[in-house]
Amino acid sequence: MLVLVLALALGVTLGLLTDIGVPPSMLTYAGVAVLAALDSCISGVRSSLEETFTDRAFVFGFITNTLMAGFIVFIGDRIGVKELYLAAVVAFGVRVFDNLGVVRSIMFRRRGWE
Amino acid sequence: MPQPQKDDQGGRLLHLRDGSMRALHASEHVVERGFHDVHLLASLVIGMLLVGFLLVAQWRGNDTVTQTLEGQSDQDLAIIIQELTVENVSLRDEVMRVQARILDAERATVSRTEVLNEATRELNALRLIAGLEAALGPGIIVSISDPDRVLLPQDFVALVHELRTGGAEAIAVNDVRLDARSGFGGGNGRVSVEGQTFSQNYEITAIGASSDLEQALTLPGGLKTTLTTFPGVTVEIEQSDSVTVPAKEAPVLVYGEAVQ
Numbered sequence: 001m002l003v004l005v006l007a008l009a010l011g012v013t014l015g016l017l018t019d020i021g022v023p024p025s026m027l028t029y030a031g032v033a034v035l036a037a038l039d040s041c042i043s044g045v046r047s048s049l050e051e052t053f054t055d056r057a058f059v060f061g062f063i064t065n066t067l068m069a070g071f072i073v074f075i076g077d078r079i080g081v082k083e084l085y086l087a088a089v090v091a092f093g094v095r096v097f098d099n100l101g102v103v104r105s106i107m108f109r110r111r112g113w114e
Numbered sequence: 115m116p117q118p119q120k121d122d123q124g125g126r127l128l129h130l131r132d133g134s135m136r137a138l139h140a141s142e143h144v145v146e147r148g149f150h151d152v153h154l155l156a157s158l159v160i161g162m163l164l165v166g167f168l169l170v171a172q173w174r175g176n177d178t179v180t181q182t183l184e185g186q187s188d189q190d191l192a193i194i195i196q197e198l199t200v201e202n203v204s205l206r207d208e209v210m211r212v213q214a215r216i217l218d219a220e221r222a223t224v225s226r227t228e229v230l231n232e233a234t235r236e237l238n239a240l241r242l243i244a245g246l247e248a249a250l251g252p253g254i255i256v257s258i259s260d261p262d263r264v265l266l267p268q269d270f271v272a273l274v275h276e277l278r279t280g281g282a283e284a285i286a287v288n289d290v291r292l293d294a295r296s297g298f299g300g301g302n303g304r305v306s307v308e309g310q311t312f313s314q315n316y317e318i319t320a321i322g323a324s325s326d327l328e329q330a331l332t333l334p335g336g337l338k339t340t341l342t343t344f345p346g347v348t349v350e351i352e353q354s355d356s357v358t359v360p361a362k363e364a365p366v367l368v369y370g371e372a373v374q
Contacts, residue, residue: 003155003159004158004159004162005162007158007159007160007162007163007166008162008163008165008166009166010163010166011162011163011164011165011166011167011168011169011170012166012167012169012170013166014163014166014167014170015166015167015168015169015170015171016170018167020170020171020174021171021174021175021177022171022172022174022175022176023175024175024182026175027172027175027176030168030171030172030175031172033168034165034168034169034172037161037164037165037168038165040161041158041161041162041165044154044157044158044161045158048154048158053154055153055154055156055157058154058157058158058161059157062161062164
């Protein structure tokens with residue numbers, strides 16, 4: 001788990017070093033994409049703890065989640081329902097917290113805290 | 115135990131519980147693979163890297179958008195509009211003030227230019243009268259031939275006097291410019307003026323109203339008549355639209371000073 005935190009820190013450092021900023025018009029897309037990626041990672045952690053992890057499924061899920069999130073925002077923009085991105089945000093948010101809860105409970109049980 | 119949960123909180127939570135229970139089971143019975151699986155670790159690490167990177171990029175983008183108008187709330191926009199309006203009004207005032215100053219300056223420049231032009235005209239007139247500038251204009255050319263050398267300096271004094279009375283503005287004798295201090299001298303058939311001596315042939319040029327000048331000399335009993343009574347003397351007067359009178363050097367005054 002520590003490795004993952006370090007990887008996140010490394011990603012942040014890389015971002016800081018490369019001096020990249022998302023253009024304002026793409027902010028919603030990138031924001032939802034970040035949520036999707038975060039969701040994929042946490043569900044990856046969960047499935048690894050549940051012994052159901054396959055790298056193929058993880059990579060595929062990572063990519064499709066991110067693309068789908070972007071697509072939903074795009075559709076919302078096109079059909080004049082700009083708030084459609086909220087659907088993706090809510091969906092990913094719920095999933096992130098669900099998965100986090102599962103991960104937490106598994107870890108607690110393993111350590112005999114629960 | 116699972117039955118009431120299903121009734122209370124729906125299938126999803128039950129499913130979650132199921133999953134976690136299954137995972138618990140697995141972790142108890144199977145040798146823990148966990149994060150030691152290379153593929154798993156690599157995938158998750160790359161995933162987290164991406165998440166971190168995207169987070170920072172998003173953060174930056176958000177920072178820039180809050181600085182643009184798009185990212186501002188309605189209240190902030192209203193305040194900005196008000197500030198801009200106030201600033202606009204004060205800038206307009208300043209523009210008007212500056213324009214008024216420009217107008218003032220232009221007026222001052224115009225009046226100064228007029229004064230300057232007036233002074234320049236005056237100066238030019240004075241330089242013309244003083245003989246410091248060559249003069250060009252309508253006038254007459256008086257050619258006098260005196261083969262017998264009978265003319266005296268006084269005759270030329272009288273001639274110049276007549277021309278001045280006729281309104282001459284600039285007079286020259288044989289291309290020697292006369293000014294207020296010029297005098298004629300000589301004798302024995304010679305006439306000297308401004309340090310130069312002439313005899314027998316004289317050409318006097320004068321700038322002024324040419325017909326007036328001619329009349330001044332050709333009046334009945336005037337100077338032309340008088341001069342032509344001398345033996346051999348002939349006087350020819352020619353009017354011209356363009357007579358040139360040369361300049362003379364600036365005088366060096368030793369004794370006099372202008373009274374302020």
